[in-house]
Every structure is written in C-alpha cells, then in structure tokens.
Amino acid sequence: xxxxxxxxxxxxxxxxxxxxxxxxxxxxxxxxxxxxxxxxxxxxxxxxxxxxxxxxxxxxxxxxxxxxxxxxxxxxxxxxxxxxxxxxxxxxxxxxxxxxxxxxxxxxxxxxxxxxxxxxxxxxxxxxxxxxxxxxxxxxxxxxxxxxxxx
Numbered sequence: 650x651x652x653x654x655x656x657x658x659x660x661x662x663x664x665x666x667x668x669x670x671x672x673x674x675x676x677x678x679x680x681x682x683x684x685x686x687x688x689x690x691x692x693x694x695x696x697x698x699x700x701x702x703x704x705x706x707x708x709x710x711x712x713x714x715x716x717x718x719x720x721x722x723x724x725x726x727x728x729x730x731x732x733x734x735x736x737x738x739x740x741x742x743x744x745x746x747x748x749x750x751x752x753x754x755x756x757x758x759x760x761x762x763x764x765x766x767x768x769x770x771x772x773x774x775x776x777x778x779x780x781x782x783x784x785x786x787x788x789x790x791x792x793x794x795x796x797x798x799x800x
Contacts (some may be wrong), residue, residue, distance in 0.1 A: 655795075659693070671718075671743070674739055675739055675743050675744075676709050676719060677719065677722060677723055677726060677754055678735070678736040678737075678739040678740055679709075679728045679736075679740065680705050680719050680720055680722075681723040681725035681727045681730070681736045681758060682733070682740075682752065682756060683701055683704055683705065683720075683722045683723070683755060683756055683759055684701065684724050684727045684743075684758045685727055685733070685773050685777070686756045686760050686773055686774065687701055687759055688724075688727060688771055689777055690788070691706065694762070694763035694765075696762045696763045696764070696791075697762045697763045698720075698761060699762065700758055700759045700762035701720060701759050702716045702717060702754040703722060704759055705719055705720055705759060707769065708751075720726050730746055733776065733780055733784065734780070737738050737777065737780040737781055740752065740781060741780075741781060741782065744781075746774055746782075746783075746787075748780045749782070749783050750783055750787045750788075750790075751791075752781070753774065753777070753781065753783050753788060753791045753792075754777050754791035754792075754795050755795075756774055756777065756796055757774060757791055757792050757794075757795030757796070758790075758794075758795040758798060759797075760774060760800065761795055761799035764799075768783065770800075774792075785788075
C-alpha cells in the first residue's frame with residue numbers, strides 16, 4: 650500500500666516529508682471509504698462516480714485529474730483490503746469528531762447520488778460510522794443533510 654501511495658503522490662504532488670505522507674495516506678483512506686459505498690450495491694452508476702469525484706475533490710481541494718487518480722488508487726486499495734480497519738484507524742487517529750461526521754455525510758451523498766439506496770449501502774455506512782465512533786444522532790443528522798442535498 651505505501652509504495653502505491655508514494656508513487657501516486659510523487660507523480661501528482663512531488664516529494665513529500667513524513668507529515669505530508671501521513672496526510673496523503675489519510676486522503677487515500679477517506680477515498681477508500683467513499684469507494685466502499687459505491688461498490689456496495691454491485692455497480693457504480695455514473696451519478697455515483699460523479700458524486701464520488703466531487704466529494705474527493707472538494708474534501709481535499711484536488712483538481713479533477715488528481716481526484717480521479719486518487720479514486721483509482723482507492724478502488725485498488727478497497728479491493729485488496731480485508732476489512733475497513735486500515736482506513737478507519739488512520740481516520741480515527743487524525744480526524745476530529747466533526748471531521749469524521751463530515752466523512753459520513755460525504756459517504757451518504759455518494760450513496761444518494763444514484764437515487765437508489767440499497768440495504769448494503771446502508772449497512773456499510775452504519776458499520777463505518779460505528780468504526781469511526783460517530784454518535785448515532787450525528788450519523789442520522791449527516792444522513793438527513795445528505796438526503797436533503799440530493800433533493
């Protein structure tokens with residue numbers, strides 16, 4: 650995982666010191682969790698991919714090409730991961746509670762993007778919220794904000 654991350658960020662951002670590398674791993678972990686939502690129902694609708702790219706770009710201030718490359722790397726990491734721990738543990742160490750709630754809200758926005766919310770998507774979101782120690786009230790509030798934004 651670390652070699653792929655370094656290669657990606659070396660190509661797109663340049664050489665980075667250790668704190669920057671940690672930030673890059675955090676971006677990848679967040680992107681991988683968002684990818685898990687779109688993979689949840691077995692297919693990735695164009696609207697979901699668009700929402701995924703927009704969420705990643707907005708969250709980390711990435712250009713469209715950088716966001717697409719990060720999503721591609723996150724898809725690879727997501728397929729290889731045996732569980733969510735490698736992603737959630739990094740987020741737990743580095744994100745504040747409001748930042749974790751924001752990640753959950755972005756995940757809900759991606760889930761709502763295709764106008765179809767599957768039981769598997771809901772399960773993945775609930776499991777990740779629990780692993781991120783997001784209180785149930787904050788989880789529901791994030792879900793409602795994302796639903797309202799989806800229209």
